[in-house]
Amino acid sequence: MAGKIKQMIDSIIDQRAKDNPMLERVIKTKLILKGINPGKYTLQSDDDPVVLGKLEKMIRELK
């Protein structure tokens, strides 16, 4: 499977930044500091379970 990481990153940024460019930058920075660089993932990127786990946790925290 591929592309799930990119989809989850986009979803996190959409949900949290709500079209606020400043917040979008902050959330991208938080992801990079976690070791997840949004710029490195495309819809063709492999679904690394470790990265998926970190993103799933972030999504859970939003609820």
Place this chain on the structure above:
Amino acid sequence: MNIKTAFSTKETVDESVEDICRQFDLFDSELVLFFASTKYAPESVSKKMQDAFPMAQVLGCSTAGEITSGKMLENSMVAMAFNGQAVKDAKIEIIENLRDESSVRKALASFESYFNESMSDMDPGKYVGIILVDGLCGAEESLMETIGDLTNVTFIGGSAGDDLRFSSTYLYAHGKGHSNVAVLALLKPGVDFTFIKTQSFRDLGKTLEVTKVDEERRAVLEFNNRPAAAAYAEAVGVSLDEAPKRFMHNPVGLVIDDEPFVRSPQQIKDDGMLFYCGVKEGMELSVLEGTDIIGDTREAIEQARKELGGISGIVNFNCILRTLELRQNNLTQAYGELFAGFPTVGFSTYGEQYIGHINQTATMLVFR
């Protein structure tokens, strides 16, 4: 004036607290933030500051040097008082188990209950958090990560110091002194605010990819699939023996949108390197070179002043490594003078917090 500052270099806790109290006389202090050298007995300084301001919420920590308007100090106590117009409301929480996410959640749940608003819904333009954390706990990264996952509100702050003894640091809140904790304060300012994150480095264009780490120890074992120390030494163009001498001038950083999030090397251990800040496998770190702390800080303050249209207060969390460099170059007076025009308090930290945990940086909360 809605924000006032005071400092004291007197010898005892009693004398210094009285001195600060006198300087805040007739000011309607609702929140008092103070930073104190460990020469002031940590067991009593918090209680005496709280007793001196019984109507205010009081928080602070121990330091490795203090900052106030126009001055960098040592062996002193500095304080900032806010009235109800500067800070409309505030709540202080202590996180006792720094490695336990549920402790962080509990503190944030308390904020939610107090302000009657979910942390995830709070407007980061209306609330701001201050974080003071034990400077020897090594847990700042996970703490900031958990807070950052739960809210868009910015928490900015510093890791407490102990005058370079590296023995015990202290956090002060609710009239008590604590070690191995974090103190969080969630503020609802009555004035606009912004942040400064300034570090004085340029990117040398050399990248070290972290290929093997021991995250728990903040250790990088390999850069670019080679022993970390050797790869670093080669990147800065020195022998392995000479490499530690370059740590302060040539740290590494995670560069995001041209902005370095500095990771400062601490020592070479075996073939690897220990850092003052966590690094993760896969991170691409840029080798940095020190530039002009005074010029860059001046520019950052000026930008904040223009953004806000004026400054009524600055809380400055300034890395001890920056302070040591300023001391080495006889620039502490020049640095202090950058803040001469603004009510300022701050301290030399063992780590800085802004979005994440960083090194060799000054993070500042600036009020209009």
